[in-house]
Every structure is written in C-alpha cells, then in structure tokens.
Amino acid sequence: xxxxxxxxxxxxxxxxxxxxxxxxxxxxxxxxxxxxxxxxxxxxxxxxxxxxxxxxxxxxxxxxxxxxxxxxxxxxxxxxxxxxxxxxxxxxxxxxxxxxxxxxxxxxxxxxxxxxxxxxxxxxxxxxxxxxxxxxxxxxxxxxxxxxxxxxxxxxxxxxxxxxxxxxxxxxxxxxxxxxxxxxxxxxxxxxxxxxxxxxxxxxxxxxxxxxxxxxxxxxxxxxxxxxxxxxxxxxxxxxxxxxxxxxxxxxxxxxxxxxxxxxxxxxxxxxxxxxxxxxxxxxxxxxxxxxxxxxxxxxxxxxxxxxxxxxxxxxxxxxxxxxxxxxx
Amino acid sequence: xxxxxxxxxxxxxxxxxxxxxxxxxxxxxxxxxxxxxxxxxxxxxxxxxxxxxxxxxxxxxxxxxxxxxxxxxxxxxxxxxxxxxxxxxxxxxxxx
Numbered sequence: 001x002x003x004x005x006x007x008x009x010x011x012x013x014x015x016x017x018x019x020x021x022x023x024x025x026x027x028x029x030x031x032x033x034x035x036x037x038x039x040x041x042x043x044x045x046x047x048x049x050x051x052x053x054x055x056x057x058x059x060x061x062x063x064x065x066x067x068x069x070x071x072x073x074x075x076x077x078x079x080x081x082x083x084x085x086x087x088x089x090x091x092x093x094x095x096x097x098x099x100x101x102x103x104x105x106x107x108x109x110x111x112x113x114x115x116x117x118x119x120x121x122x123x124x125x126x127x128x129x130x131x132x133x134x135x136x137x138x139x140x141x142x143x144x145x146x147x148x149x150x151x152x153x154x155x156x157x158x159x160x161x162x163x164x165x166x167x168x169x170x171x172x173x174x175x176x177x178x179x180x181x182x183x184x185x186x187x188x189x190x191x192x193x194x195x196x197x198x199x200x201x202x203x204x205x206x207x208x209x210x211x212x213x214x215x216x217x218x219x220x221x222x223x224x225x226x227x228x229x230x231x232x233x234x235x236x237x238x239x240x241x242x243x244x245x246x247x248x249x250x251x252x253x254x255x256x257x258x259x260x261x262x263x264x265x266x267x268x269x270x271x272x273x274x275x276x277x278x279x280x281x282x283x284x285x286x287x288x289x290x291x292x293x294x295x296x297x298x299x300x301x302x303x304x305x306x307x308x309x310x311x312x313x314x315x316x317x318x319x320x321x322x323x324x325x326x327x328x329x
Numbered sequence: 330x331x332x333x334x335x336x337x338x339x340x341x342x343x344x345x346x347x348x349x350x351x352x353x354x355x356x357x358x359x360x361x362x363x364x365x366x367x368x369x370x371x372x373x374x375x376x377x378x379x380x381x382x383x384x385x386x387x388x389x390x391x392x393x394x395x396x397x398x399x400x401x402x403x404x405x406x407x408x409x410x411x412x413x414x415x416x417x418x419x420x421x422x423x424x425x
Contacts, residue, residue, distance in 0.1 A: 036395060038392070038394075038395045039395050040396075085375075088371075088375065089375065092371075092372050092375060095357060095372050096355060096372075099355055099356045099357065102338070102356075107335060108335060108358060109334075109335050164355075165355075168354075168355075172375075172376070312334065312336065312360075313334065315336070315360035315361075315364065316334065316336060316360045318360065318361075319360040319361035319364075322361060323361075
C-alpha cells in the first residue's frame with residue numbers, strides 16, 4: 001500500500017563500454033517499452049528500483065503493525081474479520097513486492113537484513129501510534145487513500161515486474177480505503193458525541209503525516225527527475241499531494257469532520273485547494289529514526305524474524321529429509 | 330544473515346476458472362512443493378482468483394534469451410498469409 005518517495009541514491013558514472021547498451025535502453029524507455037528482469041539495464045536504474053521496491057515491501061510488512069494492534073480489540077466480529085482481511089492483504093502486498101525486487105538480483109534475506117539492521121527505510125507514517133479505534137478507520141481512509149494516489153501511477157512503471165505487482169496491489173487496495181471510510185461514517189452518523197470527537201481527534205493526528213507520505217517537495221527532491229526520466233515515477237510528489245488534498249476535502253465534508261489546516265481553502269484561480277506549510281523537519285526526524293515508535297516497530301519485526309527462525313529451519317530440514325527418502329525409494 | 334537458509338523460489342500458475350489456461354501470476358519462497366501450493370493459495374487467491382494452482386521450482390524454468398528476441402521472433406513478422414484477414418474474398422461469401 002505504502003510507497004514513499006525518498007528512494008533515489010547517488011548517480012553512478014556510466015562506463016564507456018556500456019554507452020551502446022545505454023543508448024538502446026534509453027530508446028526503449030522513450031518508446032514506452034517495458035523493461036523485463038533479464039533485459040540489460042543501467043546499474044543505477046537497477047539500484048534505484050531495488051531500493052524503491054524493497055522500501056515499498058518493507059512498508060507493507062511494517063504497516064501491518066499499527067493495524068494489527070487493533071485486531072484483538074475490534075468492536076465487533078464484522079470489523080475484526082474486515083481488519084484481519086486487510087492486514088492479510090498487506091502481508092500479500094509485501095510478498096508480491098519482495099518477489100518483484102528479487103528479480104533484480106537481490107535476495108529476500110539481503111533485503112530483510114537491511115531492514116532489520118536499520119539500513120533500509122520504510123514509510124515513516126507507520127512510526128505513529130494507533131491509540132484509538134478511530135485510527136484504524138482513518139488509516140484506511142487517509143493513509144490508504146494517499147497510498148492509492150501514489151501507487152496507481154506505478155502500475156505504468158517502466159520496470160514490468162514492479163508494474164505487474166502494482167496492478168495486483170491496486171486491485172485489492174480500494175477495499176482498504178472504503179472499509180476505513182465506512183467505519184468512520186458509522187461512528188459519525190450513529191455514534192455518541194465522544195465517538196465523533198474520537199474520529200476528529202484521529203483525523204487531526206493523521207492528516208499531516210498523510211500529506212508527508214508523498215515525500216519531500218519537488219524543489220527538495222533532486223533525484224525525482226531521474227526517476228521520471230526512467231519512467232519509474234510518472235507524477236511528481238507535489239502533483240500527487242495536490243491531487244490527494246483535492247480528493248479528500250469533499251470526503252471530509254460528507255463525513256462531517258474538519259481537516260486541521262486553517263490555511264486550507266479553495267483557490268478558483270488554480271482550480272485547486274491551497275493548503276498550509278508542511279513541517280518537513282518532523283518528516284525528516286521520523287524518517288531518520290526519531291518518530292514516536294521507530295524503535296518499537298523495528299523491534300517487533302526483528303523479534304518476529306528471530307522467533308520464526310526455528311520454523312524456517314525445521315521446514316527446510318523436513319523438505320530435505322522428504323526429498324532424500326523419495327530418492328532412496 | 331543466512332541467505333543459504335533461504336527457502337527455494339517457486340513460480341506460481343493459477344487457473345482462474347474451469348476451462349481456462351493456467352497463467353503465471355508470480356512467485357514465492359517455500360521449503361517444498363506442498364507448502365508452495367498452500368502458500369500460493371494464501372498469497373495469490375485470497376479473493377477466489379483461482380480454481381487450480383501449479384507450482385514449479387524457478388530453477389527448473391528454461392526461457393528464451395531476451396537478447397535474441399529480434400532474431401528469434403521477427404521471422405514471423407512478414408508471414409501475414411498465416412492470418413485469415415490476408416485473404417480478400419467476395420462479400421457475398423458470408424462468414425468464412
């Protein structure tokens with residue numbers, strides 16, 4: 001669900017011997033061709049994709065934690081079943097994406113190792129806590145909504161295995177946003193004053209971090225241009241953010257909540273909403289490990305990996321033993 | 330880190346409904362074939378996307394060489410007479 005634009009590394013110097021291949025590659029990109037795993041590609045394209053796709057996969061997996069927090073405390077059996085299905089989808093999305101990244105020659109264990117050692121990033125939104133049930137609905141509405149905005153253009157990414165994974169992810173994602181919005185509608189239309197206040201409080205806490213999900217502003221995102229050139233990225237961070245704000249304002253009205261931005265207003269001249277400045281210092285603080293729950297989230301992933309080690313080893317030992325018995329027979 | 334302990338990779342093919350072909354839909358890691366089928370069900374058919382699953386060890390797939398794509402597939406490009414639309418027939422001849 002959740003990719004965040006912050007993934008392009010430094011440019012490598014292109015070797016002269018690669019210049020013919022490079023020219024052929026550029027021509028294919030310009031023609032709108034898809035690049036497949038076995039095709040020649042520049043090193044920097046490959047590295048950028050491994051970084052972006054693995055970060056995206058990590059985000060899906062870490063993203064299960066804030067919502068998983070509420071599975072045991074969902075208010076009804078229906079909401080519990082829905083939340084279980086959604087969290088299971090996130091696991092599935094992580095797996096599609098790890099598979100896509102693996103086609104570029106990086107192993108699953110290498111990617112997980114980078115996550116566990118804190119070298120790989122994941123979407124910083126998951127370092128915020130889910131303190132009330134309304135947070136689950138607001139995550140579906142705003143966080144998944146922002147993710148959908150980000151992800152739809154990735155279905156046309158030049159790297160075909162990533163694009164194919166994204167098509168599958170997007171097909172499943174709309175349920176995530178709708179279930180969140182619907183659960184908030186129930187609270188706002190049938191809830192008590194305290195429940196309505198709970199929704200408003202959750203919106204107030206998640207609004208700005210949701211806007212940050214689109215990544216730094218275009219003028220502070222120098223590598224975006226390269227990703228656009230390669231067809232990895234199709235729409236800039238600021239364009240996507242604007243699209244999200246414009247789509248969300250009427251949804252908030254129908255819901256009956258306000259968005260916590262006094263500067264938010266329609267600008268007829270631009271045919272879009274103006275909105276207040278984003279606290280980028282907070283964004284970078286959270287990206288760099290100082291969010292409310294960075295340590296806890298990573299700790300939970302590392303613990304799950306370590307606690308599962310014996311299962312992975314036993315399953316492999318069992319498979320080997322079965323294969324040997326079969327060979328001997 | 331223990332890459333040597335990584336479960337092998339499998340390619341997953343799903344028949345979406347009776348009468349159709351199995352179609353490649355992705356890959357996954359599993360210790361053996363039985364687990365691969367079970368995991369494929371959970372990863373690739375959470376919304377009844379299939380009625381049958383095949384799994385094949387990725388290492389067992391032999392593929393055509395992408396750098397030969399031109400030489401390998403282009404010879405068919407000028408054989409338009411292999412298509413029914415190549416033949417112009419009178420309109421009075423319906424549905425041939």
